[in-house]
Amino acid sequence: MTERRTVDVSLDLVLREERTRLIASLVRILGDWDLAEELVQEASVAALEHWPIDGLPHNPGAWLMTTARRRAIDRLRRDARFRDRLQRLGAEAEEMERPIQTGGPLATDDRLRLLFTCCHPALSREAQVALTLRTVGGLDSAQVARAFLVPESTVAQRLVRAKRKIRDAGIPFRIPEASELPGRLEGVLAVLYLVFNEGYLASDGATSDRRDLARDAEWLTSLLVRLMPEEPEPLGLLALMRLHLARVEARFAPDGSLILLPDQDRSRWDAAAIADAGELVERGLRMGRPGPHLLQAAIVAVHATAPSYAATDWAEIVALYDRLFTLQPTPVVALNRALALAEVAGPEVALAEVDPLAARLDGYHLFHAARGELLRRLGRLDEARSADRRALSLTDNPAERRLLEERLMPQPADGA
Amino acid sequence: MKYMLIIAGADDAWGHLSEAEQGALYGKVRTWWDEHAETGEILDGHELQPGSTATTIRRDPSGEVTVTDGPFVEGKEMVAGYGILDVPDLDAAIRLASSWPAPDTLEIRPIVER
Numbered sequence: 001m002t003e004r005r006t007v008d009v010s011l012d013l014v015l016r017e018e019r020t021r022l023i024a025s026l027v028r029i030l031g032d033w034d035l036a037e038e039l040v041q042e043a044s045v046a047a048l049e050h051w052p053i054d055g056l057p058h059n060p061g062a063w064l065m066t067t068a069r070r071r072a073i074d075r076l077r078r079d080a081r082f083r084d085r086l087q088r089l090g091a092e093a094e095e096m097e098r099p100i101q102t103g104g105p106l107a108t109d110d111r112l113r114l115l116f117t118c119c120h121p122a123l124s125r126e127a128q129v130a131l132t133l134r135t136v137g138g139l140d141s142a143q144v145a146r147a148f149l150v151p152e153s154t155v156a157q158r159l160v161r162a163k164r165k166i167r168d169a170g171i172p173f174r175i176p177e178a179s180e181l182p183g184r185l186e187g188v189l190a191v192l193y194l195v196f197n198e199g200y201l202a203s204d205g206a207t208s209d210r211r212d213l214a215r216d217a218e219w220l221t222s223l224l225v226r227l228m229p230e231e232p233e234p235l236g237l238l239a240l241m242r243l244h245l246a247r248v249e250a251r252f253a254p255d256g257s258l259i260l261l262p263d264q265d266r267s268r269w270d271a272a273a274i275a276d277a278g279e280l281v282e283r284g285l286r287m288g289r290p291g292p293h294l295l296q297a298a299i300v301a302v303h304a305t306a307p308s309y310a311a312t313d314w315a316e317i318v319a320l321y322d323r324l325f326t327l328q329p330t331p332v333v334a335l336n337r338a339l340a341l342a343e344v345a346g347p348e349v350a351l352a353e354v355d356p357l358a359a360r361l362d363g364y365h366l367f368h369a370a371r372g373e374l375l376r377r378l379g380r381l382d383e384a385r386s387a388d389r390r391a392l393s394l395t396d397n398p399a400e401r402r403l404l405e406e407r408l409m410p411q412p413a414d415g416a
Numbered sequence: 417m418k419y420m421l422i423i424a425g426a427d428d429a430w431g432h433l434s435e436a437e438q439g440a441l442y443g444k445v446r447t448w449w450d451e452h453a454e455t456g457e458i459l460d461g462h463e464l465q466p467g468s469t470a471t472t473i474r475r476d477p478s479g480e481v482t483v484t485d486g487p488f489v490e491g492k493e494m495v496a497g498y499g500i501l502d503v504p505d506l507d508a509a510i511r512l513a514s515s516w517p518a519p520d521t522l523e524i525r526p527i528v529e530r
Contacts, residue, residue, distance in 0.1 A: 122506055169526050170417040172505035180507070 011051050018061045019044055019138055020223070022068060024110035027117075027135075028173055029088045030072075033163045037135070039068040065093045111136070112227045113173050115220075119188040120171050127162035128191045130155050136223075137216050147213045148198065185228075189237050189293060192221050196241050200248070201397065214245060232284040236294025239280035243300045246273035257406075258399035262309040274304045295324040314343040331360040339370055347377040365394035369404065418502050418527040419509045421461070425496040425520045444517040449499075457512055461499030493521055500527070 019040055026036035043064045057063040069089045076086060118131040133139045133147075141159060145152040165171065176184040199213025218241045224234045250268040253259055281301045284294045299320045306312035321337035335357055342350030351374045354367075361367035372387035385408060392404040430438055452458045470487040487494055503509050506524070513522045 120506075122510070169524075170419075170505045170509075172507050174507075176507070180511075 011048070011056065014056060014060050015044060015047055015051075016138055016219075018064050020111055020114070020136055021061055022064045023135060024114040025065070025092060026068060026089075027114060028110050029092060030085050031173075033135070033166065035072075035075075039071050040064075042071045043068040062093060065089075069093050109175065111223065112175050115188055115224065115227075116175055116184060117166065117171060117173050119184075119191045120166070121184070121187055122169060122171055123162050123165060124158075125191070125194070127158050127165075128187070129195060130158045131162045132191055132220070133195065133213075133216065134159055137220055139216065185231065185233060188224065189233055192217050192224070193237060193240075193293075195220070196244075200244055214241070214248075217241060218245065230287070232287040232289060233291040233293050235280050235284040235287075236291060236297045239277045239284065239297035240293060240300060242273060242277040242280070243297060243304050246270040246277065247304060252399065256399065257402045260403070261303065266308065269304065274301075277301065278305060290323070292324060292328045295320055295327070299324070312343070314340055318344055331357045332364070335361060335367055335370060339374075342374060342377075347374045350374055351378065363394065365391045365400070367391075368394065369400075372407070417505060417509075418459070418500060418529060419506075420525045420527055421458075421499040421501050421509070421513060422495055422523040422525065423497045423499070423516070423520050424493040424523070425518070426493050430518075441518055448515070448517050452512065457501055457503055457508075459500040459502050461497065463497040464495060466496075467494035496520065 022043065023036050023040045026039055027033055030036050046067050047060070047064060051057070051060075069086070069092075072089055073086060115132065115136055118135055119128045123131065129148075130141075130144055133144050134141060139147075141155040142152050145155040148155070175181075196214050196217035199215070199217060218238070221234060221238045221241060225238050228234055247264070247269045249270075250264040250266070251259055277297070278301045281294065281297050284290065285298065290298070299317055302313050302317050302320070317340040318337060321333065321340055325333050325337060335354060338350045338353035338357075341353060351371070354371055354374060357367065368387045368391035372384045372391060375381075375384035375387060388404055388407050392401060392408065395401060395404070430441070433441065449458065449461070467487045470485075472484050472486060472488045473481060474484070474488075475481050501509055501512065501524075503512060506526075509524045513524055516522055
């Protein structure tokens with residue numbers, strides 16, 4: 001029984017890898033997203049029928065391409081416009097059959113093209129997310145809809161509109177030029193991180209029928225890292241995701257409430273996964289041009305490798321936030337820097353840095369929660385309570401709400 | 417692919433500039449336009465008289481026509497000119513529009529080709 005299960009899982013993994021490769025090639029060759037999707041769907045169904053019985057083909061990618069090509073021939077034989085495309089499909093399938101071929105640069109580039117096209121800035125962010133999950137990630141629109149708690153028809157409509165815009169507005173299927181690359185790569189990373197957070201922040205265990213988007217985002221990011229091994233930012237984002245996932249078990253109490261970093265049971269962190277992610281951070285830093293994701297990962301890595309909250313290298317964290325602030329001079333970065341500073345220089349110094357941010361962060365619940373915490377440490381309890389109340393009024397997240405409500409409950413007078 | 421480049425200017429974007437500055441900026445726009453017309457990226461186009469000169473004609477479903485003073489959309493930004501682009505794809509159109517030298521808002525719209 002278990003043996004069969006392992007076979008299924010590995011088939012799923014192979015299929016997931018190969019279907020992304022296949023759809024990317026088909027989109028390039030056919031220039032028709034819908035047709036490419038249908039052919040991939042049919043080839044995947046065929047694979048799930050044949051592979052468990054016949055075993056994994058020696059070249060699963062070529063097997064899928066050949067199958068897709070056969071389906072395409074059935075469908076398009078009578079349409080002269082597709083004749084040259086079919087020829088190219090045939091050439092591609094033959095190319096993939098060559099024994100030396102090991103996932104060659106051609107197929108690799110197609111997946112990168114696909115990712116950049118899905119995240120093109122001329123598409124809305126919602127469309128970028130839906131298209132990336134659907135096309136690159138292989139989720140169906142029902143899965144995307146459930147993950148984002150929107151009706152399936154909404155997702156389906158977003159996908160239709162996005163594909164129509166790609167076609168009608170002439171969005172090219174290519175990797176951006178060097179001069180455009182930094183900005184466009186940032187866009188891709190923003191989509192992947194948004195998907196990750198959607199999964200990660202909702203992962204309270206209660207919503208088990210929701211797709212694990214955090215794992216999907218992690219897989220997509222690892223794909224990006226493999227496709228752009230010389231870029232530090234994808235590496236940083238992947239490390240960041242893995243550092244979060246390695247500690248996810250310790251984030252929630254059995255009743256689903258959130259456990260903050262100082263109170264987490266660090267023995268429940270996955271030390272091996274943290275060490276692996278730390279190596280990714282090191283690899284990225286050695287490239288010598290860290291971006292915001294890599295610096296954030298470096299900060300989280302310092303936390304994740306500290307034996308305890310008190311024994312954290314706070315000076316190092318403040319220094320990393322300083323570097324992050326030069327790249328990203330936002331009030332949120334300034335807030336996080338101030339919280340680290342509190343551990344080095346005390347809550348009073350930190351509060352003096354936090355208060356001036358009020359004008360820009362008044363609508364941000366974590367600003368008020370942070371102020372509440374600093375004020376409490378300074379013994380200014382009334383002000384702390386009013387900050388916590390303000391934070392509570394600004395968040396809908398159940399786990400965060402529970403934590404703030406607990407803080408606001410009357411405490412036994414223990415003098416602490 | 418062919419696109420229409422619609423150039424919208426905020427009335428106050430140029431207004432705060434001195435006459436000499438306006439002249440210099442206008443010169444940059446002219447040079448930009450000529451350069452890209454030369455390469456064939458811009459097929460055609462024109463600068464338009466200000467929105468205050470516009471007249472709007474509306475025909476309602478019953479066939480009744482009304483003529484009013486002013487542009488069809490009243491807003492801070494008004495269409496100030498247009499160009500017809502012939503470039504390989506949207507990225508090329510975005511690159512071109514991004515190099516427009518004046519502080520305006522530009523829209524790129526694919527043209528229906530039959």
